[in-house]
Amino acid sequence: MSDVKLVKDPYNVIITGVGGQGNVLASRLLGGILAKKGFLVTIGETFGASQRGGSVMSHLRISREVLASPQIPKGRADVIVSLEPAEALRVLALYGNPATILLTNNHPIYPVGVIKGDMVYPPVAEMEAAVKEVLPTARFIAATARALALGNSILVNIVMLGALGRLNVVPLSREDFREAIAARLATGQLAINLQAFDAGYGMV
Amino acid sequence: MSYLIDEGKNASHLLMGNEAIVRGALEAGINVAAGYPGTPSSEIIECFSQVAKERNLYVEWSTNEKVAVEVAAAASFAGLRSLCVMKQNGVNVASDFLLHLASSGTRGGMLLVTCDDPGALSSVNEGESRLFAQLLEIPLLEPGDFQEAKDIIPWAFALSEEIRNIVMVRSVTRLSHASGNVRFGPLPATAAKAEFHYSGPLLDPDTGPMIAMIVAAPEAQHVPQQNKMKRAAEIFETCPFNTYTGPAAPELLIVTSSACSLYSREAVSILGLAERVGILKLATTWPLPQQLLKRHLAAAPEILFVEEVAPTLEDHVKVVAAEAGAEIGVKTFFGKKSGHLPSVGELNPDLVLAALSRIFNVPYEGTPAAFSGAVKALAAKYAPPRGMTFCPGCPHRASYWSINNAVKLDGRGGFVCGDIGCYVMGTMAAGFNTCKTLHAMGSGSGIASGFGKLKQFGMDQPVMAVCGDSTFFHAAMPALANAIHQRSPFTLMLMDNRGTAMTGFQPHPGSPTNVLGDPVPALDMEKICRAMGAKVEVSDPFDLEKTRQKLNHLMEYADGAKVLILRRACALSPERRGKKDYEVTVDESRCRGEDCGCNRICTRIFGCPGLIWDGEKKVSRIDEIICVGCGVCADICPAGAIVRKEVA
Numbered sequence: 033m034s035d036v037k038l039v040k041d042p043y044n045v046i047i048t049g050v051g052g053q054g055n056v057l058a059s060r061l062l063g064g065i066l067a068k069k070g071f072l073v074t075i076g077e078t079f080g081a082s083q084r085g086g087s088v089m090s091h092l093r094i095s096r097e098v099l100a101s102p103q104i105p106k107g108r109a110d111v112i113v114s115l116e117p118a119e120a121l122r123v124l125a126l127y128g129n130p131a132t133i134l135l136t137n138n139h140p141i142y143p144v145g146v147i148k149g150d151m152v153y154p155p156v157a158e159m160e161a162a163v164k165e166v167l168p169t170a171r172f173i174a175a176t177a178r179a180l181a182l183g184n185s186i187l188v189n190i191v192m193l194g195a196l197g198r199l200n201v202v203p204l205s206r207e208d209f210r211e212a213i214a215a216r217l218a219t220g221q222l223a224i225n226l227q228a229f230d231a232g233y234g235m236v
Numbered sequence: 237m238s239y240l241i242d243e244g245k246n247a248s249h250l251l252m253g254n255e256a257i258v259r260g261a262l263e264a265g266i267n268v269a270a271g272y273p274g275t276p277s278s279e280i281i282e283c284f285s286q287v288a289k290e291r292n293l294y295v296e297w298s299t300n301e302k303v304a305v306e307v308a309a310a311a312s313f314a315g316l317r318s319l320c321v322m323k324q325n326g327v328n329v330a331s332d333f334l335l336h337l338a339s340s341g342t343r344g345g346m347l348l349v350t351c352d353d354p355g356a357l358s359s360v361n362e363g364e365s366r367l368f369a370q371l372l373e374i375p376l377l378e379p380g381d382f383q384e385a386k387d388i389i390p391w392a393f394a395l396s397e398e399i400r401n402i403v404m405v406r407s408v409t410r411l412s413h414a415s416g417n418v419r420f421g422p423l424p425a426t427a428a429k430a431e432f433h434y435s436g437p438l439l440d441p442d443t444g445p446m447i448a449m450i451v452a453a454p455e456a457q458h459v460p461q462q463n464k465m466k467r468a469a470e471i472f473e474t475c476p477f478n479t480y481t482g483p484a485a486p487e488l489l490i491v492t493s494s495a496c497s498l499y500s501r502e503a504v505s506i507l508g509l510a511e512r513v514g515i516l517k518l519a520t521t522w523p524l525p526q527q528l529l530k531r532h533l534a535a536a537p538e539i540l541f542v543e544e545v546a547p548t549l550e551d552h553v554k555v556v557a558a559e560a561g562a563e564i565g566v567k568t569f570f571g572k573k574s575g576h577l578p579s580v581g582e583l584n585p586d587l588v589l590a591a592l593s594r595i596f597n598v599p600y601e602g603t604p605a606a607f608s609g610a611v612k613a614l615a616a617k618y619a620p621p622r623g624m625t626f627c628p629g630c631p632h633r634a635s636y637w638s639i640n641n642a643v644k645l646d647g648r649g650g651f652v653c654g655d656i657g658c659y660v661m662g663t664m665a666a667g668f669n670t671c672k673t674l675h676a677m678g679s680g681s682g683i684a685s686g687f688g689k690l691k692q693f694g695m696d697q698p699v700m701a702v703c704g705d706s707t708f709f710h711a712a713m714p715a716l717a718n719a720i721h722q723r724s725p726f727t728l729m730l731m732d733n734r735g736t737a738m739t740g741f742q743p744h745p746g747s748p749t750n751v752l753g754d755p756v757p758a759l760d761m762e763k764i765c766r767a768m769g770a771k772v773e774v775s776d777p778f779d780l781e782k783t784r785q786k787l788n789h790l791m792e793y794a795d796g797a798k799v800l801i802l803r804r805a806c807a808l809s810p811e812r813r814g815k816k817d818y819e820v821t822v823d824e825s826r827c828r829g830e831d832c833g834c835n836r837i838c839t840r841i842f843g844c845p846g847l848i849w850d851g852e853k854k855v856s857r858i859d860e861i862i863c864v865g866c867g868v869c870a871d872i873c874p875a876g877a878i879v880r881k882e883v884a
Contacts, residue, residue, distance in 0.1 A: 050622070060250075060415070067250040067417055074382075074498075075250070075415040085845060086622050098505075099381055101498035102414035105506065105585040107603030118619035125611040129603060142848065142859075143622040144666070148840045149849030151620040159618040166610045185861055 038071075042095035044104045045202060047192075048123045049115030050141045051088050054189035058113075059090035061216065062193065065208045066094050076102025085144065087119055094202065113196050115188055116141050117156050117172065121163065134167055135195055135236070137188055139176030171195075173235045179228060187228040194232025206233070238286045247420040253385045253411035254279040256418050257349060260389025261319055262287065264345070265424040268294045268311035270304040272710065273739035274323030275358035276412040277351035281321060282740075285751040292426045297742050297751050300677075300710040301326030302333050305348065309337055312346035312402075313446050314430035317393055321349040324365040325676065329711070331368060334402070336448035338372045339457050341400045341441060341464070345393035348374075348404045351412045354544035355582030358409070360660065360674070362580070364545040369404050369522040373461055375468040376404045376522035379477070380497040382416030388477055388519060390421075395471060399464040400441050406521075408544065410495040410582065465523050472520035473527050480532060482514025488595060489536035490515045491529075491553055496542045496583050503588035507598055521549060529556045534564040540591060541571035544583050570595055625666040628846040629807035629864035631733055631777045632659045636667040637842065637872070638783040639700070639729060643670075645784070646791050650698035652729075653687070655680035655712070657704035658738045658806075659731055666843060671702065678703065678711025681728055685715050685797075688724030698791045699726040706736040706744040708761060713768075719797040720769045727790045727798045728770075730761060731777075733806040741809055765799040774801040780871050807864055816865030818880035820846075822857050826877035829854040834874050842872050 045062070049055040056077060063075045076091035093100035109127035112134050114120030120136035128134065138156050145151040160172045173195060179187035190213075197204040206229060213225045239249050240259055251259065258280055261269070271281040284295045294311070298304035301322040311318035322330065327350050334348065356362040369376035377392050379385040385407065396403040436443025439456065448457065472478070481501070482489075490513060492500045497517040504513045516532045518524070533539065533556070541550040550571045557567055570576040576591040577583065586602055593600040602608075626633040636659075643650045654662050654671030655678065662671035673683050684701035703712040708730055719726055735741040743750055748758040765772045771793060775783040783802065790798040805812045830836070838856050839849040846863030847856055856877070867880035 063250050063415060067248075072417055073250055073415070076410060077413050077415075085625050085627065098501075099416055099498070101502045101585055102410045102416075102495065103499070103584040105502065105589065105602060107601075107608065118622075121611070121615045121619045125608065125615040126603070128607070128611060130607050142845075143620050144625040144843060144845060145623055146620055147845055147848050148843055149836060149851065150840070152851065153620055154618050159614075162614050162618065166607070166614065 038094060038096065039201065040110060041097055042093045042100040043202065044109050045092040045094065045111045045113065046089060046104065046109045046123055046127055047092065047113045048087070048089040048119045050119060051086055053115040053141070054186060055088045055090060055115060058189040058193055059092055061209070061212050062202070062204065063092055065204060065212045066202065069203060071095065072097070072099050074100050074102050087122065089123060111135070111196070111199070111201055113192050115175070115192055117159055118153070121159065124167070128167070130167070132167065133199065133201060134163070134170040135192070135199065136170070136172055137175035137192060138172040139174070139188070171236055175232065175235070178231045178235065182224060182228055182231065187224065190225050190228035191232035191235070194229035195236045197229070198233045198236045206230070237290070240283055241287050241290055241423065242420060243423055248417055249420070250415050251382055251386070251418040252279060252413060252415045253382055253407055254351070254413070255283055256382045256385035257389055257405070257407065258283040259418065259420060260386035262291060262423055263386070263421045264390035264393040265317055265426070265428070266293065266319055267316035267428050268308055268318040269321065270296050270298045270307040271321035272298055272301045272304050272326055273736050273742040274326055275739055276353060276409040277321050277323045277349070278739045278742065279412070280349065281751060288752055295751055297744065299745055301330040305330045305333050305337065308346060309342065311430070312342040312344040314344070314432045316344040316428055316430050317346070318344060319347045319349055321351070323359065324350055324352040324363045325359065325361070326350070327365045327368050328363070329677070331372070334368070334372050337402055338374050339448040339461060340446045341461070342396060342402050343400065343442070345396040346402045347389070347392050347396060348402055349407070350404065351407045351409070352545070353409050355409070357582070360656065362545055364548070365406055366521060366548045367546060373465055374402055374404055375399070375465070375520070376406060377477070377519055378406050378493045378521050379411065380494060380517050380519060382411070382418050384477055384519065385411060386418050391477070395468065398471070399467050401461070401464050406494070408495050469523040469525065472523065472525040475520045475525065477519030478525060478528060479517050480514060483511055484535065486514035486536045487512045488514070488538045488540055489532055490540045490542055491518065491549055492516070492542040493518045493521050493549060494544070496544060499583055499585045499588045500542045502585045503592055506585070506589060507592055507596070507600060509592060509596065512596070513592070518549070522552070524552055524556060526556055529553060530560045530564060533557050533560065533567060538568045538570065538595070540576065540595065541569070542577065542583065542588055547572040547579070623666070624661060624664065625843060625845060626658065626661060627807050628844055628862050629812070629866040630658070631802065631804035631806065632661070632667065632731060633842070633844060634780060634868045635729065635731055635777040635783070635802045636662050636670045638777065638780050639787060640668045640670050642784045642787040642791065645788055646698060648696060648698055650700060650791060653680035653684040653699070653701040655701065655703040655707055657707055659702055659704060662702060668841070676711070677707050678715055681712040681715035681719065684726040684728070685719035685722065685724045688719060688726040689722060700729060701726060702729045702731055704737070705730065705732040705734065705746050705761065709745045709759070716765070716770065716797060716799070717768060723796045725794045725796055725798070727787070727800060729787070730765070730799055730801045732761060732801055732803045734809055734811070735806065737806040737809065741806070762801055769796070771796065771798045772801065773799070774803060777802040777804050778866060778868050780868065807866070816883050818865045818867035819883055820858050820863055820865055820867055820870065820878060820880045822855065823877050823879050824853070824855050826875050827855040828875055832875055837874070838869055838872050838878065842869060844869060
């Protein structure tokens with residue numbers, strides 16, 4: 033067991049996004065890494081019918097002492113990692129508090145109402161400015177742009193994990209990630225995923 | 237090698253509840269597993285299939301849940317350990333056989349694993365399977381966390397063999413689809429020999445035929461069945477999975493089970509009530525361990541029930557308390573009936589916090605109100621809600637487009653009876669609000685068969701129904717047989733997208749491979765429908781005009797049931813995923829936007845996520861990251877502005 037201390041116990045992480053963005057893989061990778069380090073980890077997820085193009089959210093609870101419930105109580109998220117900016121805001125409203133660390137991708141995925149022209153998705157820069165007035169530490173990063181530069185938007189979840197690793201709030205090193213991804217994905221995908229992790233690490 | 241068969245000493249893995257159930261069954265030496273897919277249960281059969289060869293298991297996706305229980309029962313009759321698995325709605329389907337099975341009893345250990353979905357997160361209802369245990373008179377176990385989800389399975393098999401009856405194990409979405417640390421135990425050797433003994437006397441539990449038959453003699457089987465329940469209740473008094481945490485004489489006793497025990501523990505801890513509140517977490521929720529309950533009820537003046545969906549524990553424990561009233565005194569009860577917890581939806585720590593805060597009159601604020609108010613205002617302004625829709629390139633969107641157009645052109649007020657699958661969205665804007673009834677699997681066809689016979693009462697509306705390929709085999713075939721036999725002139729649109737798409741492409745009897753990927757005979761739905769006597773047409777839903785024409789033609793045909801097979805693999809299916817047939821673009825010089833008169837038919841009505849209304853340029857455009865190149869939208873645009881070019 034590593035001697036890494038948690039800032040708070042249980043430490044609560046939410047990874048959120050839109051169905052299809054690789055939210056579940058990101059939470060499982062992180063959960064697996066932490067469980068291997070000897071932490072008690074609970075991951076609460078919902079997936080299935082309601083997630084076809086809908087919001088998805090994973091609750092990770094990390095503890096030395098107690099197996100926490102699969103749902104974080106409202107207002108008790110310590111970190112919110114969001115693969116989509118509007119989802120970040122939705123989750124922050126329910127689970128955030130003034131000390132929550134918010135890290136979000138700045139690339140929007142339009143809800144069907146916006147695609148149809150029935151609703152407007154406001155400019156993300158405007159949203160970012162408004163969020164920072166309430167939560168000055170919030171970080172918006174161009175993770176999708178970086179993933180696309182690496183060749184595939186699907187890498188956005190890994191870019192965001194890299195950025196989370198850099199924040200140093202949960203024990204998640206490049207080596208931890210390399211081991212976890214090597215165990216889960218085909219060897220051919222290892223290099224590109226490590227590049228995505230490094231890219232994210234360098235973005236905060 | 238799958239981590240599910242890790243034999244390392246002290247091995248520990250982060251497992252989903254469903255995986256923990258599988259590992260528990262492997263540690264119990266399971267031989268046969270059968271199920272029908274349904275969220276949140278589907279991973280269980282999939283995990284068994286991953287280790288089937290190494291562990292010498294027989295695993296199948298059955299045609300429906302009733303067949304799954306029958307298949308698993310056969311294994312039990314032959315002395316093997318078996319398990320059948322389904323979501324809560326599946327228990328309804330299987331219940332007829334289950335009632336008879338509970339009467340005949342079982343031989344090798346047999347479990348019914350149900351994964352309920354409180355809050356209907358991925359269901360059309362939040363039906364409650366726990367009540368079946370009472371109806372069927374079989375024992376019910378509910379694990380409270382991930383470790384227990386594994387550990388309780390071998391215990392449940394032993395119980396099943398002790399009482400010679402099926403045992404029900406119930407999970408919920410927040411265990412099945414959540415993950416936690418699980419320490420592994422040893423795996424047994426995998427030798428098992430199956431043989432069905434039937435030459436002994438009738439009702440002999442080991443050697444007689446397995447027959448549920450108590451015609452006018454309920455004492456023959458019903459009394460032994462009730463004795464099994466009495467024995468289970470005795471065993472439950474010392475079940476190691478019933479646990480109590482808290483002071484010896486708490487001010488309040490929480491009685492809870494399943495994931496709710498975790499919410500209860502967290503809420504008590506947050507409010508600092510550990511010295512005042514005790515938590516009795518029951519794993520054996522039917523029959524209830526009366527003595528254990530009496531002891532705990534006696535120690536506390538007030539009781540709070542924390543459970544999801546129906547007030548099952550609440551009702552049953554109140555009966556125990558009433559019967560023991562003279563011994564334990566009068567209690568005050570809180571729960572759903574007192575209004576301290578909601579009577580619908582899933583629970584969470586906050587709801588339990590609110591109940592405790594009210595009972596103890598201790599204030600609790602989750603999110604600081606000022607912060608929460610400010611962020612909620614931002615979310616309302618900057619985060620437009622996310623509605624459900626069909627995926628880009630989904631054949632169902634194209635099918636519903638043509639169905640809708642055919643109904644309008646027909647002009648006689650026709651309508652479609654809906655069914656269960658991704659295509660439930662036919663009831664919503666995503667499917668152009670095409671479906672006007674929606675109930676259980678296969679019910680669209682049965683209801684349509686009935687509507688089709690109402691002509692003698694003056695009903696002239698053409699009747700249609702939809703069903704998917706897996707649903708066709710699951711429950712629509714008997715309804716279609718009925719319609720053909722009764723000459724009910726409805727049109728079934730069989731949306732064949734090549735697999736049980738909604739739950740993750742599990743095979744069904746029309747699939748060429750089974751759950752292990754081995755080749756198997758694929759039943760031909762077109763030939764089946766023809767052989768049954770229906771008038772059958774087949775169409776590619778991406779060919780909008782031909783599909784519409786065929787449907788209009790079938791709607792005209794009044795002499796009996798008709799089937800239009802709409803065949804096109806799901807856009808997310810392994811055979812389609814990542815493949816683009818067309819490069820699709822919008823020719824901005826031809827898209828006349830708001831001036832066209834089409835009223836933005838492509839984005840506003842057709843609504844494929846790959847097509848975006850560009851509010852600044854006032855034209856439609858393709859989102860190249862999302863578009864999968866099906867090219868269907870090119871046929872929607874009246875101005876010919878959407879251009880598709882075949883990908884070489």
